[in-house]
Amino acid sequence: METKAVIINEYGDKDVLEEGKVTLPELGEHQVLVREKATSINPIDWKLREGHLKPMFDWEFPIILGWDVSGVIEAVGPEVTDWKAGDEVFARPETTRFGTYAEYTIVDDHLLAKKPANISFEEAAAVPLAGLTAYQGLFDHGQLEEGQKVLIHAGAGGVGTYAIQLAKEAGAYVYTTASEKNHQLLLSLGADEVIDYRSTDFREVVQDLDLVYDTIGGDTQNDSFDALKENTGRLISIVGEPNQEKAKEKNITAKGIWLQPDGKQLSMLANLLENKKMKSIVGSTFPLSQKGVHDAHALSETHHAAGKIVITMA
Numbered sequence: 001m002e003t004k005a006v007i008i009n010e011y012g013d014k015d016v017l018e019e020g021k022v023t024l025p026e027l028g029e030h031q032v033l034v035r036e037k038a039t040s041i042n043p044i045d046w047k048l049r050e051g052h053l054k055p056m057f058d059w060e061f062p063i064i065l066g067w068d069v070s071g072v073i074e075a076v077g078p079e080v081t082d083w084k085a086g087d088e089v090f091a092r093p094e095t096t097r098f099g100t101y102a103e104y105t106i107v108d109d110h111l112l113a114k115k116p117a118n119i120s121f122e123e124a125a126a127v128p129l130a131g132l133t134a135y136q137g138l139f140d141h142g143q144l145e146e147g148q149k150v151l152i153h154a155g156a157g158g159v160g161t162y163a164i165q166l167a168k169e170a171g172a173y174v175y176t177t178a179s180e181k182n183h184q185l186l187l188s189l190g191a192d193e194v195i196d197y198r199s200t201d202f203r204e205v206v207q208d209l210d211l212v213y214d215t216i217g218g219d220t221q222n223d224s225f226d227a228l229k230e231n232t233g234r235l236i237s238i239v240g241e242p243n244q245e246k247a248k249e250k251n252i253t254a255k256g257i258w259l260q261p262d263g264k265q266l267s268m269l270a271n272l273l274e275n276k277k278m279k280s281i282v283g284s285t286f287p288l289s290q291k292g293v294h295d296a297h298a299l300s301e302t303h304h305a306a307g308k309i310v311i312t313m314a
Contacts (some may be wrong), residue, residue: 001033005102006293007062012049014106014294022062024098029079030109036071036088037121039100039288041300041309042129042158049297058129059097066100066311067092069107070115070124080109088115090270092261094129101293103313116274123273123280126158126308129271131278133238133259134163137213139170142236146171148210151202151227155191156182156306159238162269164189165278175206182306185281205229208245215239228252255295284308 007020027033045065047053070090073083083089093100093107115124138144139161144167155176167174168190176186186194190194195202203226210233212224217239224235225246235242235254247254272278277302283306284299286292298311 001104003102003104005062005064006288006290007064007101008049009061011049011054013050014046014297016049017290017293017297019290020062022064022098022102023128024104024106027077027106027123028108029077030225031077031106031215032073032080032083032089033075034069034071034091034105034107035074036069036100036103036105036313038070038125038313039066039311040129040158041296041311042067043300044129045099046297046301056292057095057097063097064099064102064105066102067095067282068125068128069093069100069300070121071105071313074104074226077109083109083112087179088121088298089113090115090121090124090128090266091263092132092259092266093116093138094261101288101311103288106291111261111266113263113270116270118276119273119280122282122312123283125310126280126282127162127269127273128261128266130158130308131162132262132265134159134166134213135265135269136259136262137236137238137257138167138211141255142211142213142234144170144172144211146295147173149173149175149206149208150211150213151175151177151209152191152205152213152215153177153224154215154222154303155186155189156195157215158305158308161186161189161196161281161307162278163213164191168192169272169277175202175209179304182269185306189279189281209233211236214242222246225250225252225254245273281307282310285310286310
């Protein structure tokens with residue numbers, strides 16, 4: 001079927017975004033067609049738009065960006081048993097050239113989760129990529145446990161807001177960095193101490209950490225080694241591979257990670273949302289249009305958006 005979408009036909013800056021129509025592939029046996037209510041923006045979207053991920057995803061044009069969706073199932077493949085038309089769902093679909101800046105998208109049935117009834121489609125669309133990235137970084141890779149100390153860099157960002165809540169829910173002591181205007185928000189999400197990165201070197205406040213969750217890279221990533229426990233500390237980054245020489249010096253684990261879509265983990269996050277143990281912070285919303293997505297990318301590229309940037313369908 002054909003769907004309206006915001007697409008790119010070449011790599012480049014925000015001006016390559018355009019409105020168009022794309023024919024989606026045939027629905028697979030274990031796939032569903034979702035009529036979208038909302039999607040959200042993640043840095044991978046504009047990094048891919050600029051062409052930085054071409055070595056990993058060398059796709060034909062047109063490309064529909066976006067890898068978050070909330071909406072209503074419109075149709076199901078012949079082997080789908082757990083879902084039916086009319087179900088309200090959200091998901092982080094597989095990374096293909098048929099993304100979610102569109103009125104319709106296709107999702108593998110094992111990646112779906114039921115949308116909690118007590119949150120909006122916008123709040124649900126904010127969760128999958130950022131929430132799963134937060135969860136996997138903290139627990140699958142970071143091995144965070146109750147009573148441990150964690151520093152989450154850029155706590156007001158999309159991944160940071162979920163990571164603070166998940167770490168706190170797990171019983172960790174949570175430090176985070178943010179500009180002063182976001183301190184109250186992060187304390188309300190459960191952060192124990194918020195460090196103003198503009199006025200304070202975090203290394204003066206924290207030491208002997210069990211885990212640093214790095215969402216910034218560069219000097220911040222390198223300086224994080226100084227704040228970690230020798231021998232048992234862990235540095236997990238979502239923006240590139242940390243310096244392995246520095247990791248060897250302190251005899252610690254340091255690694256860059258890449259998200260794995262996971263419907264079971266997303267259902268677990270849905271349960272936290274439903275029980276009000278976690279919430280989505282939607283910082284701003286834009287419509288699904290060339291201008292809407294252009295402006296949403298511009299905001300995301302500043303690295304100073306608080307919460308998630310969501311795109312809504314008419």
